[in-house]
Amino acid sequence: MIDLRSDTVTMPDETMREAAATADVGDDVYGEDPTVNELEARVTGVVGMEAALYVPSGTMGNQIAARVHADRGQEVLADRQSHIVRSELGGLAQLSSLQARPIDADRGVPTPEQVADAVVTADLHRPGTGLLCLENTHNVRGGLAIEPETIAAAADAAHERDVPVHLDGARLFNAATALDVPVTELTASVDSVMCCLSKGLGAPVGSVLAGTEAFVERARRTRKLLGGGMRQAGIVAGPGLCALENVSDLEVDHENARALADGLATIPEFDVQDPETNIVLVDVEDTGLEADAVLEKLRESGVLATAFGPTTVRFCTHRDVSRDDVERAIDAIDAAFGTSAVAN
Numbered sequence: 001m002i003d004l005r006s007d008t009v010t011m012p013d014e015t016m017r018e019a020a021a022t023a024d025v026g027d028d029v030y031g032e033d034p035t036v037n038e039l040e041a042r043v044t045g046v047v048g049m050e051a052a053l054y055v056p057s058g059t060m061g062n063q064i065a066a067r068v069h070a071d072r073g074q075e076v077l078a079d080r081q082s083h084i085v086r087s088e089l090g091g092l093a094q095l096s097s098l099q100a101r102p103i104d105a106d107r108g109v110p111t112p113e114q115v116a117d118a119v120v121t122a123d124l125h126r127p128g129t130g131l132l133c134l135e136n137t138h139n140v141r142g143g144l145a146i147e148p149e150t151i152a153a154a155a156d157a158a159h160e161r162d163v164p165v166h167l168d169g170a171r172l173f174n175a176a177t178a179l180d181v182p183v184t185e186l187t188a189s190v191d192s193v194m195c196c197l198s199k200g201l202g203a204p205v206g207s208v209l210a211g212t213e214a215f216v217e218r219a220r221r222t223r224k225l226l227g228g229g230m231r232q233a234g235i236v237a238g239p240g241l242c243a244l245e246n247v248s249d250l251e252v253d254h255e256n257a258r259a260l261a262d263g264l265a266t267i268p269e270f271d272v273q274d275p276e277t278n279i280v281l282v283d284v285e286d287t288g289l290e291a292d293a294v295l296e297k298l299r300e301s302g303v304l305a306t307a308f309g310p311t312t313v314r315f316c317t318h319r320d321v322s323r324d325d326v327e328r329a330i331d332a333i334d335a336a337f338g339t340s341a342v343a344n
Contacts (some may be wrong), residue, residue: 002329003304004260007171007253007278007318010202011240017237020204028054028233029224035234039241040208046244047172047193048184049210054237058083058170060228061194061209062133062274063091065166069192070130072097077118077158078133079105081140083168095226098130107149109139112157119161125282132158134188135168136175140308143171143257143279143316145178148185155189169195170207174277177250191215200250200278202319205236210328249319253278256317256326263330264315267338278317285311287337294337301332 003009012020026032040052055061062084066076076092078085080102084092092098103110103118110118115132122128134151138144155165167190169175176183187193192211197203209219223229230236257275264282265272273284284294291307298313300306308314317326 001302002321002325002332004022004315004317004321004329005147005197005304005306006316008319009200010318012202012204013242016239016242016316019233019242023234023238025232025234026039027231029229029231033232033234033237035241036237039237042241043195043208043243044210046183047169047195047210049185049187049212051213051216052208052210053216053223054230054233054240055194055207055209055223055226056205056230057198058168058194058196059088059091060226061207062088062166062168063095064209064219064222064226064228065192065194065211066092066098066131066133067096067222067325068215069164069166070096070098071127072100073127074128074130075099075101075120076131076133077101077103077110077115077129077163077302079103079108079110079135079138081108081138082133082135083139083170084133084135099127101129107144107146109134109146109154112153115154115157116161117218119158119163129163130166131163133168134164134165134190135170137171137178137277137279139170139279142273143174143275143277145175145187145276146186147179148188151186153191164191165262166190167193169193171196171199171277173247174200174250174254176249178254178277197240197243200253200318201246202258203236203240203243206240208240246319250278253317253319253321255322256323257315260315260317260326260330263326264333267334269337280315280317281308282313282315283311284313297336298333301336303329303332
């Protein structure tokens with residue numbers, strides 16, 4: 001089976017397993033796990049922030065950021081298709097009594113004009129806007145790599161209105177790789193950032209939330225509140241340190257995604273979006289099937305993918321998928337849906 005559902009399905013390599021087995025550990029809630037401390041310091045430098053906090057997941061990192069930045073009842077501005085709006089179980093409302101204000105944004109990032117129109121000033125009747133959340137890469141819109149100037153324009157418009165900005169950088173390293181820029185260029189305009197180690201970089205667990213020292217101090221208390229205080233967490237932070245050494249490998253995933261897209265584009269009933277990173281979106285409406293039925297045919301052909309809408313299928317390349325796997329997947333999908341399949 002060729003698993004193209006997500007870059008979260010990767011298995012830790014032997015280097016990561018060794019790092020887990022030999023990690024120097026302590027109680028992280030007391031701040032005494034040296035491996036966690038090293039990971040947080042390393043990521044702090046990579047993203048250009050003052051401090052960082054290791055968290056179990058990207059969703060927790062985003063939800064902590066929202067709770068720290070915004071006050072109860074305030075609105076959080078975000079693209080309608082962003083992860084924090086679409087895929088975090090309404091956590092803004094459930095965990096922090098915040099209201100999502102979705103914006104239909106081109107390429108997933110609101111323009112300065114859209115930010116200006118959406119920001120609400122607090123008054124007797126309205127709690128006001130508490131946060132702008134951006135996403136890079138933008139998952140649901142096809143793994144789009146958002147340019148630094150686009151992020152800066154939206155962030156500057158928010159800051160002009162005293163609204164802080166959080167960046168959901170679950171695949172931030174993919175964006176930096178695709179754009180060939182330092183990660184710090186993508187984070188320079190925001191107040192906090194979350195980046196995942198357990199997606200394209202291959203770690204088995206964990207994300208890191210970074211910002212100012214004051215922000216991280218409050219975030220640490222919020223992590224505890226949400227049940228994210230871990231003890232001898234160096235066992236999972238060790239592989240996270242290894243994952244940071246895998247950033248240069250992401251270009252291979254991007255090349256494989258482009259090869260996959262090129263192959264799928266030869267199937268007449270597939271409308272394939274050109275990938276910018278490691279995500280390939282395919283509109284399968286012309287097959288006459290809904291996405292779930294397409295997924296079942298793919299599974300029968302030995303390929304796993306994910307539904308991203310009624311007629312949209314997502315394929316995601318990752319470090320456990322080789323170019324040979326991509327070619328075999330293309331052949332299998334073509335046999336199931338291509339011209340030869342129709343002829344039969």
